[in-house]
Amino acid sequence: xxxxxxxxxxxxxxxxxxxxxxxxxxxxxxxxxxxxxxxxxxxxxxxxxxxxxxxxxxxxxxxxxxxxxxxxxxxxxxxxxxxxxxxxxxxxxxxxxxxxxxxxxxxxxxxxxxxxxxxxxxxxxxxxxxxxxxxxxxxxxxxxxxxxxxxxxxxxxxxxxxxxxxxxxxxxxxxxxxxxxxxxxxxxxxxxxxxxxxxxxxxxxxxxxxxxxxxxxxxxxxxxxxxxxxxxxxxxxxxxxxxxxxxx
Amino acid sequence: xxxxxxxxxxxxxxxxxxxxxxxxxxxxxxxxxxxxxxxxxxxxxxxxxxxxxxxxxxxxxxxxxxxxxxxxxxxxxxxxxxxxxxxxxxxxxxxxxxxxxxxxxxxxxxxxxxxxxxxxxxxxxxxxxxxxxxxxxxxxxxxxxxxxxxxxxxxxxxxxxxxxxxxxxxxxxxxxxxxxxxxxxxxxxxxxxxxxxxxxxxxxxxxxxxxxxxxxxxxxxxxxxxxxxxxxxxxxxxxxxxxxxxxx
DNA sequence: GTTACCCTTATGTATAGACTTTATATATGA
DNA sequence: TCATATATAAAGTCTATACATAAGGGTAAC
Numbered sequence: 001x002x003x004x005x006x007x008x009x010x011x012x013x014x015x016x017x018x019x020x021x022x023x024x025x026x027x028x029x030x031x032x033x034x035x036x037x038x039x040x041x042x043x044x045x046x047x048x049x050x051x052x053x054x055x056x057x058x059x060x061x062x063x064x065x066x067x068x069x070x071x072x073x074x075x076x077x078x079x080x081x082x083x084x085x086x087x088x089x090x091x092x093x094x095x096x097x098x099x100x101x102x103x104x105x106x107x108x109x110x111x112x113x114x115x116x117x118x119x120x121x122x123x124x125x126x127x128x129x130x131x132x133x134x135x136x137x138x139x140x141x142x143x144x145x146x147x148x149x150x151x152x153x154x155x156x157x158x159x160x161x162x163x164x165x166x167x168x169x170x171x172x173x174x175x176x177x178x179x180x181x182x183x184x185x186x187x188x189x190x191x192x193x194x195x196x197x198x199x200x201x202x203x204x205x206x207x208x209x210x211x212x213x214x215x216x217x218x219x220x221x222x223x224x225x226x227x228x229x230x231x232x233x234x235x236x237x238x239x240x241x242x243x244x245x246x247x248x
Numbered sequence: 249x250x251x252x253x254x255x256x257x258x259x260x261x262x263x264x265x266x267x268x269x270x271x272x273x274x275x276x277x278x279x280x281x282x283x284x285x286x287x288x289x290x291x292x293x294x295x296x297x298x299x300x301x302x303x304x305x306x307x308x309x310x311x312x313x314x315x316x317x318x319x320x321x322x323x324x325x326x327x328x329x330x331x332x333x334x335x336x337x338x339x340x341x342x343x344x345x346x347x348x349x350x351x352x353x354x355x356x357x358x359x360x361x362x363x364x365x366x367x368x369x370x371x372x373x374x375x376x377x378x379x380x381x382x383x384x385x386x387x388x389x390x391x392x393x394x395x396x397x398x399x400x401x402x403x404x405x406x407x408x409x410x411x412x413x414x415x416x417x418x419x420x421x422x423x424x425x426x427x428x429x430x431x432x433x434x435x436x437x438x439x440x441x442x443x444x445x446x447x448x449x450x451x452x453x454x455x456x457x458x459x460x461x462x463x464x465x466x467x468x469x470x471x472x473x474x475x476x477x478x479x480x481x482x483x484x485x486x487x488x489x490x491x492x493x494x495x496x
Numbered sequence: 497g498t499t500a501c502c503c504t505t506a507t508g509t510a511t512a513g514a515c516t517t518t519a520t521a522t523a524t525g526a
Numbered sequence: 527t528c529a530t531a532t533a534t535a536a537a538g539t540c541t542a543t544a545c546a547t548a549a550g551g552g553t554a555a556c
Binding site for chain 2: 211213214
């Protein structure tokens with residue numbers, strides 16, 4: 001098959017491998033939200049036709065995305081975009097409700113503040129926004145058995161996630177809703193220990209100056225930074241746990 | 249090829265796929281230390297013969313391990329076990345020296361304590377040891393420009409890592425040496441904010457009761473728990489940063 | 497001696513085809 | 527009606543083969 005051989009060559013000399021192209025294409029569609037969680041993606045055979053390649057090549061790309069946790073694959077059913085992007089099994093600190101309920105306590109949550117305002121300078125830098133941009137600010141408190149458990153202070157960039165504008169966070173907390181509904185490209189966490197400032201000590205009902213574990217998280221999609229959140233946990237009661245194995 | 253077909257069938261009905269078996273075998277050899285970092289593993293063609301399968305099947309396994317970061321693969325040279333297991337790019341908090349030097353400061357380190365003693369009850373539980381087992385305890389202080397930067401308190405289980413017994417930690421710090429030389433199966437991190445106790449405040453030269461970020465790490469190989477370490481960083485000066493993408 | 501060219505080696509990519517496994521859908525017979 | 531075949535669909539595994547690519551060595555021409 002000389003024609004096929006030359007076809008292969010011309011494609012290979014495109015410098016980047018075909019299965020990698022396919023992988024990136026699919027990943028892009030997922031993180032951009034074009035293929036939302038639950039969406040059934042084309043069958044291997046169809047994608048093979050689409051890219052003019054063999055099924056094995058498509059299979060290689062999809063298998064990798066499945067291992068990476070972006071896809072769920074089922075025989076006969078097909079391949080589906082996986083539910084919310086969990087923040088890697090290693091450091092799953094998104095799900096405050098689960099955290100509370102796993103410890104056998106009752107979870108509840110209260111929205112303290114929800115307003116639109118102009119960004120501050122530091123925030124504009126942080127989220128790479130114009131100086132006069134408008135953001136939505138949310139503050140809420142997560143309870144464990146009616147004990148304050150975590151104070152969440154968040155700003156959202158409406159430009160990067162317009163669909164959030166219509167959401168009232170009376171039932172679901174912002175972090176829960178966002179984890180389930182907003183796809184992201186990359187996330188950065190910063191973890192720091194601080195002394196509780198005035199607001200935190202009052203809200204969490206702990207003495208001013210006592211110790212807090214603070215996690216700041218910034219997530220990004222292809223339209224820019226979506227949100228920045230600060231989660232403050234009281235004292236040495238809270239532990240972040242992360243498990244690793246060489247391969248995962 | 250009917251004989252081949254039936255051979256395939258009989259293998260496939262072994263319930264677990266061949267490439268996965270190969271992957272696990274290689275991984276086991278690496279984490280057990282049988283194939284140490286730098287070791288050249290057999291060529292694809294040889295492993296194919298060894299397992300009585302095609303090169304593609306071996307390739308699938310090795311490619312995955314390479315993506316997972318356990319192997320380095322080079323054309324013409326072959327495939328090598330990758331250098332020290334870094335603690336996943338996401339949360340690389342092992343390398344204190346690098347951390348310091350990346351911030352433009354000079355790194356130095358001082359060994360404060362090195363002794364053998366009987367385990368305490370809590371430690372025996374933690375590392376799953378006999379009540380009367382002996383452990384090696386190490387304490388040291390990492391400096392950033394002659395400022396105390398991190399206080400390390402560590403216990404080592406000689407049964408799980410006998411080679412450590414001969415190492416004097418006068419040049420390399422225990423954490424550096426262990427990161428470079430001790431393969432591990434799994435690691436657990438716990439991150440917590442605490443108020444500095446007496447020892448920590450004196451060692452790190454900070455006021456008693458001021459805020460500390462403490463990381464506790466426990467690593468395990470196939471012989472059991474190797475070591476437990478507590479790293480204390482002073483105040484809100486220290487931040488743990490972790491970056492995520494959906495695939496990595 | 498250096499350049500140009502070819503050979504070798506080991507991994508990398510891609511293909512076409514065969515068979516397996518899991519699960520649904522549909523028809524068949526008691 | 528219900529259980530049981532049977533067909534079908536899609537992913538999973540594996541093979542044999544082919545060519546590409548990277549890196550090194552060797553050799554002959556200049």
